[in-house]
Amino acid sequence: MDLKYVMENLRIYDKMLMNIAKKEGIREQKLEKRIKDGSVVLVKNSNRNIEPLAIGEGVHTKINANIGTSPGLVDVDYELEKAKIAVRYKADTLMDLSIGGDLNEIRTRILKETDVPLGTVPIYDAFIEQRIDMDIDSILRVIERQCEQGVDFMTIHAGITQDMIKGMKERIIPITSRGGSFILAWMIKNQRENPLYEHFDLVLDVVKEHEVVISLGDALRPAATEDATDTLQIQELINLGKLTKMARKEGVGIIIEGPGHVPLNQIKANVILEKKICDNAPFYVLGPLVTDIAVGYDHISGAIGGALAAMYGADFLCYVTPAEHLGLPSIEDVREGVIASKIAAHAADMIKLGDTTRDLDMSNARKELNWHQMFELSIDVDMKTKYSNLIDKKACTMCGEYCALKIVEEYLRN
Amino acid sequence: MDLKYVMENLRIYDKMLMNIAKKEGIREQKLEKRIKDGSVVLVKNSNRNIEPLAIGEGVHTKINANIGTSPGLVDVDYELEKAKIAVRYKADTLMDLSIGGDLNEIRTRILKETDVPLGTVPIYDAFIEQRIDMDIDSILRVIERQCEQGVDFMTIHAGITQDMIKGMKERIIPITSRGGSFILAWMIKNQRENPLYEHFDLVLDVVKEHEVVISLGDALRPAATEDATDTLQIQELINLGKLTKMARKEGVGIIIEGPGHVPLNQIKANVILEKKICDNAPFYVLGPLVTDIAVGYDHISGAIGGALAAMYGADFLCYVTPAEHLGLPSIEDVREGVIASKIAAHAADMIKLGDTTRDLDMSNARKELNWHQMFELSIDVDMKTKYSNLIDKKACTMCGEYCALKIVEEYLRN
Numbered sequence: 089m090d091l092k093y094v095m096e097n098l099r100i101y102d103k104m105l106m107n108i109a110k111k112e113g114i115r116e117q118k119l120e121k122r123i124k125d126g127s128v129v130l131v132k133n134s135n136r137n138i139e140p141l142a143i144g145e146g147v148h149t150k151i152n153a154n155i156g157t158s159p160g161l162v163d164v165d166y167e168l169e170k171a172k173i174a175v176r177y178k179a180d181t182l183m184d185l186s187i188g189g190d191l192n193e194i195r196t197r198i199l200k201e202t203d204v205p206l207g208t209v210p211i212y213d214a215f216i217e218q219r220i221d222m223d224i225d226s227i228l229r230v231i232e233r234q235c236e237q238g239v240d241f242m243t244i245h246a247g248i249t250q251d252m253i254k255g256m257k258e259r260i261i262p263i264t265s266r267g268g269s270f271i272l273a274w275m276i277k278n279q280r281e282n283p284l285y286e287h288f289d290l291v292l293d294v295v296k297e298h299e300v301v302i303s304l305g306d307a308l309r310p311a312a313t314e315d316a317t318d319t320l321q322i323q324e325l326i327n328l329g330k331l332t333k334m335a336r337k338e339g340v341g342i343i344i345e346g347p348g349h350v351p352l353n354q355i356k357a358n359v360i361l362e363k364k365i366c367d368n369a370p371f372y373v374l375g376p377l378v379t380d381i382a383v384g385y386d387h388i389s390g391a392i393g394g395a396l397a398a399m400y401g402a403d404f405l406c407y408v409t410p411a412e413h414l415g416l417p418s419i420e421d422v423r424e425g426v427i428a429s430k431i432a433a434h435a436a437d438m439i440k441l442g443d444t445t446r447d448l449d450m451s452n453a454r455k456e457l458n459w460h461q462m463f464e465l466s467i468d469v470d471m472k473t474k475y476s477n478l479i480d481k482k483a484c485t486m487c488g489e490y491c492a493l494k495i496v497e498e499y500l501r502n
Numbered sequence: 503m504d505l506k507y508v509m510e511n512l513r514i515y516d517k518m519l520m521n522i523a524k525k526e527g528i529r530e531q532k533l534e535k536r537i538k539d540g541s542v543v544l545v546k547n548s549n550r551n552i553e554p555l556a557i558g559e560g561v562h563t564k565i566n567a568n569i570g571t572s573p574g575l576v577d578v579d580y581e582l583e584k585a586k587i588a589v590r591y592k593a594d595t596l597m598d599l600s601i602g603g604d605l606n607e608i609r610t611r612i613l614k615e616t617d618v619p620l621g622t623v624p625i626y627d628a629f630i631e632q633r634i635d636m637d638i639d640s641i642l643r644v645i646e647r648q649c650e651q652g653v654d655f656m657t658i659h660a661g662i663t664q665d666m667i668k669g670m671k672e673r674i675i676p677i678t679s680r681g682g683s684f685i686l687a688w689m690i691k692n693q694r695e696n697p698l699y700e701h702f703d704l705v706l707d708v709v710k711e712h713e714v715v716i717s718l719g720d721a722l723r724p725a726a727t728e729d730a731t732d733t734l735q736i737q738e739l740i741n742l743g744k745l746t747k748m749a750r751k752e753g754v755g756i757i758i759e760g761p762g763h764v765p766l767n768q769i770k771a772n773v774i775l776e777k778k779i780c781d782n783a784p785f786y787v788l789g790p791l792v793t794d795i796a797v798g799y800d801h802i803s804g805a806i807g808g809a810l811a812a813m814y815g816a817d818f819l820c821y822v823t824p825a826e827h828l829g830l831p832s833i834e835d836v837r838e839g840v841i842a843s844k845i846a847a848h849a850a851d852m853i854k855l856g857d858t859t860r861d862l863d864m865s866n867a868r869k870e871l872n873w874h875q876m877f878e879l880s881i882d883v884d885m886k887t888k889y890s891n892l893i894d895k896k897a898c899t900m901c902g903e904y905c906a907l908k909i910v911e912e913y914l915r916n
Contacts (some may be wrong), residue, residue, distance in 0.1 A: 159902035187904050199772050216904075253914075260865045264909050269906035276913040312865030313858065349865075351817045353853045378809060379847040380861040380868070383880045384888070388805050388842050392849060395792060395806045399766050412877075413868070414889060415899035428802050435792040435806060437769045444728065447794040451726030453764075454794070454827070462827075466797045474798070475828060485829035488573035489599050490630075492683035496676050499690040500667075 091399040103292075104140060112147040113441065115468060116142040116303035122146060126332070127368040131181065132206040134299040138203045143179055143343065144370040148441065149433035150180035152207065152372075152406045153426050155198075158416050162189035164197060170422045171202050177426040177469060179407070181241070183207040187216060187266075188383040196237055202377060205240035207303060215270035222274065224283040228294055242300060243345065245271050246284035247327040248307035255320050264348075268307025288331055293337045301341035303372060304328045309348035313380055316350040317358060330364040336367075343370045343404060346397075350376040355393060359400040372404035373397045377412075386412035387421075387428035398436030405429050432466050455493060457482050473484035514768040518554060527855065535779045536560060540746070543755035545595065545619040548622075548713040552617045555594055557757065558784040562855065563812040563847035564594035566621065566786070566820045566839050569612075572830050576603035578611060585616050591840040591883060593821070595655070597621040601630060601680075610651055619654035621717060629684035636688065636777035638697040642708055649712035656714060657728075657759065658705060659685045660698035661741040662683040662721035668735050678762075682721025697849040702745055706752045715755035717786060718742045723762035727794055730764040731772060743779040748790075757784045758819060760811075764790040769807060773814040779895040786818035789810045791826075800826040808843055812850030839870050844881050869907060872894050 105123075108118040119142065122128035122316050128144030143150050151172035171182050181204050183286040185195045186412075191213050199206055201448055209231045214222045217230075234242065245267045253276065256262040260414050275282055284291060295302060308324045328344050335342045344366045350358055355376060362371045376393035377386055390408030398405060409425030411417040417425065437443040453461035459478045463471040478484065482494070511542065519537075522544075523530040536542035542558030557564050567588035569581050585596050595618050600608045605627050613620055624644045628636045631644075648656065659681045667690065670676040677683050689696055698705060709716060722738045725728040742758050749756045758780045764772055769790060776785045790807035791800055804822030812819060823839030825831040831839065851857040859880055867875035873892045877885040892898065896908070 150724075158899055159904065160899050187901070246631065256910075257914060260862065261869045261907065262914060264906050266901055266904060266906045269909045270904075272907050273913050311868070313852065313861050314865055351852050351858075352809060352849050379845060379852060379881075380864040381848065381877060381879055381881050382845045383842055383864075384882050384885055385845060388802055388845050389849070391802050392806050392809045392846065396810070411900075413898075414892070427799055431793060431796045431799060431802050432796065432806065435766050435803070438765050438793060444765075446676065447727050450794040450797075451728055454725070455675045462797060467795050467796055469800050471798055478828070485572055485574050486825075486828075487680055489603070490573065490680060490684075492678050492680045493675065495683045495687050499687050499699060500671060500676060 089385070090141050107143050108140065112142055113443070116147050118146065118184050118438065121455050126342065129301050129343060129370055131240050131301050131341070132299065133235065133238045133240045135236065136199070136240060138205065141205050144403050145368060145401070148443070149402070149437050150404045151429040151433050152181045152183055152404065153179035153422060154183045154406065155422070156183075156185035156421070157188040157194060159188040161416055164189065164194050166228060166419075167194065167203055168193060168197060170417070170419055171198055173419050173422050174426050175202055175204055177423055178430055179204065179205060179426050181205045183209075185209060185212070187212050191216070192233075192237070195234070195239070206238070207241040207243065208239045209243040209267045209305070210234055211245060211267045211270050220274055220277045223238045224287045224290065227283060228290055231291060233268070235295060235300050240300065241303050241343065242295065243267060243303045243305040244284055245307045246282065246288050246291070246460070247306035247324040248275075249282055249285055249302060249327060250275060252308065252320050252323055258316070259312075259315045259320065262448050263308065264311030265305060265307045265309055267305055272305060285327065288334060292335055292340050296340050298336055301343060302335060302342040303345055304331055306345045306347065309346065309374065311349055313349045313378070314352045314388055315436045316347060317354045321347065322361065323326055325361065325365050329367070332366045332369050342366075343372045346371055346373040346402070347376045348374055349380060350378065350393060352378045352392070352396065355396045359397055359402050363401055370403040371401065372406060373402045374406040377408065383413045384410055386410065387425045391428040391432040394432035395435045398433055399439050401440075405433055427467055457493060509856060522554065527557055527857070528560050531562065538654060539782070540750050540756060540871070541784070543715050543757060543784055545610035545654050545715050545755070546653045546713065547649065547654045548652065550613070550654060552619065553665045555619050558817050560813070560855070562857070565840065565843040565847050566595045566597055566818065567836060568599050568820065569914040571602040571608060573602040575830055578603065578608050578831075581608065582611060582615055584831070584833055585612055587836050588840050589616055591620055591837055592844055593618065593840050595621060597623075599623060599626070601626050604631070606647075607650070607660045608666045609648070613652045620652070621655040621657065622648055622653045623657040623719070624648055625659060625681045625684050627775065634688055634691045635877060638701045638704065641697060642704055645686045645705060646708050649709060649714050653727070654714065655717050655757065656709065657681060657717045657719040658698055659719035659721045659778055660696065660702050660705070660745055661738040662686060662689075662696055662833035663741060664689060664695055666722065666734050667739055670679070673726075673729045673734065675729060677722065678725030679721045679723055681719055681787050683768050685721060700742065702748060706749055706754050710752055710754050715757060716749060718745055719761055720759045723760065723788065725763055726823050727763045727765045727792070730761060733767045735761065736775065738776065739779055743781070746780045746783050756780075757786045760785055760787040760816070761790050762788055763794060764792065764807060766806070766810065768793045769810045772813045773811055773816055779813055782794065784817040786814065786820060787816045788820040789822050791822065798824055800813045800824065801839045804844040805842040808846035809849045810845055815854075819847055833883050841881055848881070871907060
């Protein structure tokens with residue numbers, strides 16, 4: 089090997105580490121240690137020209153926005169618009185969950201037109217192309233194709249196994265994971281073990297080459313608070329723990345996907361369990377939703393659960409939009425979903441990382457009734473445009489002349 | 503005294519208790535015990551013909567919606583519309599915080615046209631009428647007038663005292679409570695003790711006669727997460743604890759108002775402190791907001807804090823609308839604020855009261871893709887109208903033919 093080439097690569101790696109450490113407010117040495125032990129993963133396909141994203145312990149809680157077509161609604165431009173809105177509102181990653189139209193075209197366009205890590209669920213393509221006739225080879229071909237296209241992380245539902253099928257009938261909702269249901273349908277129909285579980289070594293071989301991170305999917309994530317933290321969910325988590333060990337031996341980055349619908353008082357246990365069973369692999373939760381009845385407002389239910397989960401150690405929040413349980417989100421749904429998740433992630437980072445500077449600055453701006461500064465610091469990047477009428481005011485319509493801040497400023501000054 | 507009259511009243515009281523116990527799913531005996539020890543209060547002015555509302559330990563978490571005019575925007579019909587929307591979306595109480603226009607007219611109209619308990623802040627009227635020249639007599643006159651009008655509960659800022667003023671300069675935001683700032687301005691200007699603290703016995707005399715509940719206001723509730731749980735806040739809470747003891751001796755129901763802006767990891771301590779220091783008086787929190795930067799989306803920040811607070815024992819959540827920190831809420835803001843608080847309250851009641859029937863029914867309806875039933879059970883009473891296009895569908899636009907529920911139903915059936 090060319091020593092100069094190795095040295096040059098080391099230099100690039102060091103510089104990248106330094107940049108991330110600076111951005112995340114973590115010491116470089118600590119970051120490097122965590123990347124090595126797998127508690128932090130760097131998300132970036134080696135083919136792709138984007139900034140790598142650090143997800144895991146001691147760095148900021150990241151949030152993901154799902155986009156993608158459905159069989160009944162294929163409008164690639166619209167999905168791209170959603171992607172761009174999500175990034176504008178500071179989603180850290182995107183997942184393309186398209187299941188309608190030309191999936192390769194959609195994916196490559198998103199990869200080209202956005203600059204945040206992109207995740208996918210390769211089993212979608214495999215199932216849509218071949219349904220029940222898919223096999224490990226065709227699945228691996230899809231994974232390889234997507235690696236080559238530049239996908240940065242992939243959900244692989246490798247944890248569900250034959251021994252879990254029987255217990256599913258006892259659940260209120262047996263399964264809600266779409267990718268999980270594709271694999272499950274195959275397993276039942278073919279009476280065979282989950283090919284992604286059996287041949288996980290082959291999956292690792294493919295993704296390793298492209299430095300693609302595997303997000304181990306939880307096919308059995310609860311879809312009802314009643315089903316949360318049940319035996320099936322934990323059995324699958326135990327499998328994910330085994331697969332994590334395999335992946336780490338091969339140097340493949342692993343993220344663990346988690347629930348789902350979880351009552352408030354079970355969230356902490358879910359985070360502790362994941363961290364313990366999966367050797368501190370970054371935890372990526374969907375919500376969690378703390379009630380089942382908030383249909384139309386699940387971004388709020390998800391923000392409640394997400395804030396708690398992240399405070400207890402979850403590292404990556406998948407957004408939930410107001411359209412969850414109803415249909416494909418609109419652009420406005422995407423925007424609201426991203427903002428709700430950002431609030432949850434930030435509220436948790438205030439605790440986890442002591443990241444309170446922005447809150448302090450906001451409070452100071454608020455005391456001074458400095459709208460310009462407040463909008464600069466706000467979670468919504470477009471506040472300034474929306475509330476331009478406030479910018480020059482020294483009060484708001486809530487209190488007018490009876491503004492507590494103003495009254496007291498006057499009296500306390502003397 | 504006429505024995506027949508006494509017996510008749512006892513009968514009415516027993517029937518009322520029975521009705522509340524049934525509605526709240528609590529044993530009658532337990533409810534009665536808690537009303538006696540003050541851990542539950544019944545909110546209803548003796549002059550008013552509405553159902554009394556139980557707030558406190560072991561009953562459902564209640565939510566309040568604030569409405570009211572501002573000096574710059576006096577539209578009584580609009581405020582009434584807000585009141586009605588709030589009640590339609592299941593706010594348990596309303597507070598009229600009007601500070602613009604004819605305050606008596608607004609109040610009496612709300613009392614006449616709605617049927618949930620109404621709260622007010624009498625110091626608003628007293629200060630607006632007389633400013634710095636108000637005194638305990640004029641304040642008591644306002645309280646009495648409002649008692650006679652039928653107001654069911656009143657915020658009384660009796661906890662802030664002269665010894666706290668000095669420390670306020672050390673806060674990021676000294677004060678945000680509007681009523682608190684009126685009292686404080688008076689205290690500084692007149693160099694005298696808080697008249698509501700000094701003459702709390704007189705306040706009790708007035709409200710007692712009308713069975714009006716006092717909501718002890720926290721003038722020093724933190725307005726910045728940085729100021730949360732500080733010495734001033736706790737000093738005031740200690741005063742509120744003393745006043746609670748006084749009120750209980752007189753048989754006056756007490757609710758304690760609480761923060762405000764509180765980081766996620768201080769919420770539990772705040773609830774424990776209040777319950778301990780104020781002898782389990784019902785705790786009424788505003789939010790709490792878990793970050794300062796969610797301006798425009800504080801209903802989400804408040805739902806996160808409210809769910810946590812209620813799970814730990816807070817009994818009454820004051821809603822926060824998206825307009826918080828920006829101005830007077832619109833009707834749509836009111837609707838969103840109520841729904842966000844209802845989600846928080848319900849998520850907590852699932853834990854506190856084991857109140858999960860509706861979630862279970864929703865999950866079953868979801869499994870069956872029964873939209874009609876889902877919308878019936880939803881937190882939003884108008885879902886059916888908004889999503890009428892879904893009612894007869896057996897899937898949603900998210901997944902279409904690739905619906906996990908449908909795929910698995912098919913395979914698991916065999």
